[in-house]
Amino acid sequence: MGRGISLVRMILAGLLLAGAVFALAGCSPVEGPQMMQARGDQCVEPLEVIRRDHMKLLSHEKDQAVLFGVRNPNHSIRGCVECHVSPTASRDDPSSHFCLNCHSFNAVRMDCFQCHADKPANDYHFHALNPHGPGFGFDSAADSASLARDLESIIALETQKP
Amino acid sequence: MSHDSTPDLSRRRFITGAVGAVASLTVAPGIFLMQTNAQAGTKPGARWGLLINTNVCGDCNACVTACHKENGVGSMNRPTTDAQWIRKVNITDRATGHSRSLPVMCQHCEHPPCVDVCPTGASFRRADGIVLVNKHTCIGCRYCMMACPYKARSFIHEHLTDQVPHAPRGKGTVESCTLCVHRIDKGERTTACVEACHTEGNGAMVFGDLNDPNSEISRRLAEYGGAAIRADLGLNPGVRYQGL
Ligand code: SF4
Ligand code: SF4
Numbered sequence: 001m002g003r004g005i006s007l008v009r010m011i012l013a014g015l016l017l018a019g020a021v022f023a024l025a026g027c028s029p030v031e032g033p034q035m036m037q038a039r040g041d042q043c044v045e046p047l048e049v050i051r052r053d054h055m056k057l058l059s060h061e062k063d064q065a066v067l068f069g070v071r072n073p074n075h076s077i078r079g080c081v082e083c084h085v086s087p088t089a090s091r092d093d094p095s096s097h098f099c100l101n102c103h104s105f106n107a108v109r110m111d112c113f114q115c116h117a118d119k120p121a122n123d124y125h126f127h128a129l130n131p132h133g134p135g136f137g138f139d140s141a142a143d144s145a146s147l148a149r150d151l152e153s154i155i156a157l158e159t160q161k162p
Numbered sequence: 163m164s165h166d167s168t169p170d171l172s173r174r175r176f177i178t179g180a181v182g183a184v185a186s187l188t189v190a191p192g193i194f195l196m197q198t199n200a201q202a203g204t205k206p207g208a209r210w211g212l213l214i215n216t217n218v219c220g221d222c223n224a225c226v227t228a229c230h231k232e233n234g235v236g237s238m239n240r241p242t243t244d245a246q247w248i249r250k251v252n253i254t255d256r257a258t259g260h261s262r263s264l265p266v267m268c269q270h271c272e273h274p275p276c277v278d279v280c281p282t283g284a285s286f287r288r289a290d291g292i293v294l295v296n297k298h299t300c301i302g303c304r305y306c307m308m309a310c311p312y313k314a315r316s317f318i319h320e321h322l323t324d325q326v327p328h329a330p331r332g333k334g335t336v337e338s339c340t341l342c343v344h345r346i347d348k349g350e351r352t353t354a355c356v357e358a359c360h361t362e363g364n365g366a367m368v369f370g371d372l373n374d375p376n377s378e379i380s381r382r383l384a385e386y387g388g389a390a391i392r393a394d395l396g397l398n399p400g401v402r403y404q405g406l
Contacts, residue, residue, distance in 0.1 A: 017205070051221070063296055063298075064203075066298065067286070067288070067295050067296070068203040068204060068289070068345075069203045069204040069289075069290070069347045070202070070203040071347055078327050078328075091323070097213070099399070114321075114322075114332040114333060115297055115325065115330035115331055115332030116325065116327070116330045117324075117326060117327040117330070118327045121326065121327045122328075148234075149381065
């Protein structure tokens with residue numbers, strides 16, 4: 001009698017297992033989100049590094065930039081946005097926004113864009129590996145326009161009676 | 163990877179490594195030797211400041227408009243809570259009736275009370291004297307707003323969109339004049355307010371390095387002097403005024 005019950009139990013368990021295997025086999029792999037093209041041909045780091053560890057790079061960069069004024073365009077959130085986000089992207093429609101697209105797929109809620117601009121500025125600031133070259137705003141030396149402005153104000157000051 | 167927020171030069175040099183290399187060196191998956199082509203950081207020994215000549219500053223708002231445009235500070239049409247990074251203040255001597263108009267912004271104090279009271283260390287003073295809010299760690303408690311004797315800081319009450327890329331700003335954090343730190347770190351030697359004062363205003367403002375005796379600002383201060391507002395508090399602000 002006892003053996004009969006345990007046999008029935010085993011058969012039931014086996015059936016359940018087989019059912020589960022069939023159900024899983026019926027699932028197709030989950031499709032990743034459709035990512036948009038970036039401007040330029042090369043990222044600042046190899047793909048497997050940037051995909052896995054971009055948050056570490058950005059976190060390091062933010063402290064260096066905010067606390068010490070050490071700004072590295074290659075690892076700045078601004079650099080990411082300039083290459084990857086379309087000027088017409090919208091935060092309200094994650095599928096139009098490179099960062100939000102993947103983050104919403106992976107159920108990662110990050111707050112960067114509550115403060116940081118979510119779209120490129122009119123003057124692009126590409127990183128150094130982008131064949132389009134970095135924008136002037138990322139030059140460490142003063143650009144000619146600002147030098148001209150400085151000179152103008154110095155001349156204006158020299159000629160003006162205090 | 164350092165989460166250490168103490169400005170420690172040798173440690174930073176160690177972490178950032180050789181200047182000039184572009185990519186970081188991956189030691190093992192997820193572990194990097196940070197190498198950057200970043201700029202060198204704050205100018206060693208500098209203390210940035212402003213000198214404002216109230217004798218020539220008049221009925222003009224060019225600096226305020228320029229600052230708020232530069233940093234994307236817009237009005238929410240609620241004047242009592244709108245952010246103000248810089249404002250024009252009119253003062254009148256009751257005895258003589260003589261009046262003055264002057265711009266007031268964060269005074270970039272050497273001994274800033276806003277830094278003393280901040281519970282998270284978000285309010286901090288850079289090595290070059292610029293006082294900033296690190297919005298990554300600001301919890302929006304507004305202690306610094308209470309502590310600042312110049313009412314220089316504003317709180318963001320509402321969700322913001324369309325910030326400018328060089329000036330991140332967001333709901334729940336406190337902000338104030340950054341002395342156009344994005345320009346200074348780029349090597350520029352002027353701010354939006356000073357620039358506008360010279361092109362559209364009365365040429366009343368000078369920006370420069372207070373620690374460099376040959377800078378325009380130091381030469382003017384040496385020759386004509388300059389007063390701090392509320393000098394009695396002993397905060398040694400980096401913003402000085404003439405003609406008060
Ligand atoms: S003026 Fe106010 S906000 Fe600016 S450094 Fe001084 S105490 Fe801090
Ligand atoms: S509001 Fe932010 S910066 Fe000001 S004291 Fe509080 S945590 Fe510090």
